[in-house]
Amino acid sequence: MAHCTPAQTAVLKALQQQPEPISAQALYTLIKAHQRIGLATVYRALDALKRMGRVQHRVTLAGETLYNAVEQDRHYMTCLDCGQSFPLDTCPLKGLASAHQHAGSFTIYYHTLEFFGLCEPCSVTHPHHNRYEAAQN
Amino acid sequence: MAHCTPAQTAVLKALQQQPEPISAQALYTLIKAHQRIGLATVYRALDALKRMGRVQHRVTLAGETLYNAVEQDRHYMTCLDCGQSFPLDTCPLKGLASAHQHAGSFTIYYHTLEFFGLCEPCSVTHPHHNRYEAAQN
DNA sequence: CCAAAAATGATAATCATTATCATATACTTT
């Protein structure tokens, strides 16, 4: 197997058209509206595309797995309190050459990067001081 | 609820002693050997600690969820072919001030960062050229 | 100390994901 199957192509193209990361189930529903495809096939295609370095996944704080095409290099700041993810304007690794091709003997296709903390509204409700040190005990 | 419960403390301390990220199930087995604790409690403690910013999770390519204490700021390069994760020596965001405290109005507690690609042995078996462009079709 | 609230442990339930298997499709050989 050295090329993309029709199903994998359909999955990749659908992902490339998504404005936001999407779940496997939602992707299945989306594609199924236009062509015959099985849920298992969507999962298999996603897995294959992941291993090809074309698709990446991110698991949210709530445990949901979301997929996106790797060329959509998007990063988020996720609030630990309300769970909202705020997209960053640019990739923080922009200036880091090693992030984009090689690190030592390792060939890099893509990276994942996310920040976790408190958004402004939540840090007012739950001041940094109390929360962080409370967990220290 | 403004402080750490005994179970949460046990979970956090166990995590802080782990040389590597660990699964919830393995953590449960580990702690249970020393004290009475339920599996559901381990999961609840992990979730609470995650929301407190003390614990983070990472989901491997194989779908396994691993947890670590956030002070163990470790990053990996993961091979898409063999699935092996190679730890980085230092945090690539070391020089990025915004990564460690504030980004705009967002208070940052921790970040996750991982690179995906091919390790040297696998890139010999599966040259970059063929794999990447084959998926372009 | 006591009532109320929160956390716990055992275990059943959930559901995203994967395994199974018959069939379809793609690839290779004749």
Add this chain to the structure above:
DNA sequence: AAAGTATATGATAATGATTATCATTTTTGG
């Protein structure tokens, strides 16, 4: 082009990490 072989697919059953449930225990606050 046909036949043989290999791979992928779709429907659906199975899986297992994780969460819900509930009686009980522990913690909190007055």
